[in-house]
Amino acid sequence: MKVVMQDKFLNKNQCKDLINFYNAQPDKYAYKFKTTFPLLITEIGPQFLKDKINKAGKAINNSIIEWFEIVKWPSPNAGKGLHRDRTSASTTLSSIIYLNDNYEGGHTYFEDGTTFIPLTGRAIFFDGQYYCHGVSSISKGSRYTVATWFMHGTDK
Numbered sequence: 554m555k556v557v558m559q560d561k562f563l564n565k566n567q568c569k570d571l572i573n574f575y576n577a578q579p580d581k582y583a584y585k586f587k588t589t590f591p592l593l594i595t596e597i598g599p600q601f602l603k604d605k606i607n608k609a610g611k612a613i614n615n616s617i618i619e620w621f622e623i624v625k626w627p628s629p630n631a632g633k634g635l636h637r638d639r640t641s642a643s644t645t646l647s648s649i650i651y652l653n654d655n656y657e658g659g660h661t662y663f664e665d666g667t668t669f670i671p672l673t674g675r676a677i678f679f680d681g682q683y684y685c686h687g688v689s690s691i692s693k694g695s696r697y698t699v700a701t702w703f704m705h706g707t708d709k
Contacts, residue, residue, distance in 0.1 A: 555679065557613055558669065562676035563605070568652040572697050574599065575623045588631040591622040591700070598623075606648070606701055613678050616645045616703035623652070624698050626659060632690035635664055638681030638702065646703035647681030650674075656694030662687055671696065 563571075575583070575592050583592040594602075595618065603618060610616040619641065626632070638647050649661060651671040661669040661677065664685035669677055679686070681702070688696075 556663075556667070556669070556684075557678040559609070559676045559678075560672060561674050562609070562650055563602075563652075563674045565673055567601070568673050568697075571599070571602065571623060571699065572652050575625065575697065583625070587633070588626070589633075590625040590627070592624070593620065593622045594699075595620045595622075602699070606650075606699075609648070609676070609678065610646060610701075610703040614646055614703075614705075616705055619644055619702045619704040621699060621701035624700050626688070626691050626696035626698070628656065628658075628691045628693050628695060630690050630692075631688075631696070632658065633688045635685045635687045637683070637685055640682065640702045641704075643704040643706075644682055644702050645680075645705050646678055648676055648678040648699075648701045648703070650676040650699040650701075652697035652699065653695075656691055656696050658689045658691040658693075659696040660689045662689060
């Protein structure tokens with residue numbers, strides 16, 4: 554399986570700022586999706602984040618952001634079983650950036666047994682439509698991530 558991992562993709566201050574950005578948004582912007590609360594940031598997200606994610610996508614497989622969101626995974630029991638991303642026909646790549654690691658559970662795992670332990674600022678990139686993956690249940694604290702889906706093409 555091909556997963557690209559980059560530690561310190563974001564620094565701790567950037568991660569803290571993104572969590573604060575999420576928490577400062579009116580409740581009407583974050584929506585409930587199963588056991589999580591995503592906040593779509595494609596239009597309102599910080600420019601530094603868009604630029605950094607687009608640069609990584611271009612380097613990995615010439616992809617740019619299709620859409621992305623900050624996701625809050627509150628305990629207890631937020632998680633997601635094995636799945637493939639059902640995004641759009643144009644999706645070429647998925648990524649997860651861990652914004653914190655002060656919770657229990659919340660590991661990203663793949664069908665073949667590969668597991669990624671959350672570490673603040675760590676990013677992983679993979680083909681989420683091809684590789685079956687999940688998130689172990691959060692038992693204490695809240696997990697914050699930036700989830701991104703990419704497409705081939707030029708900037709929107």
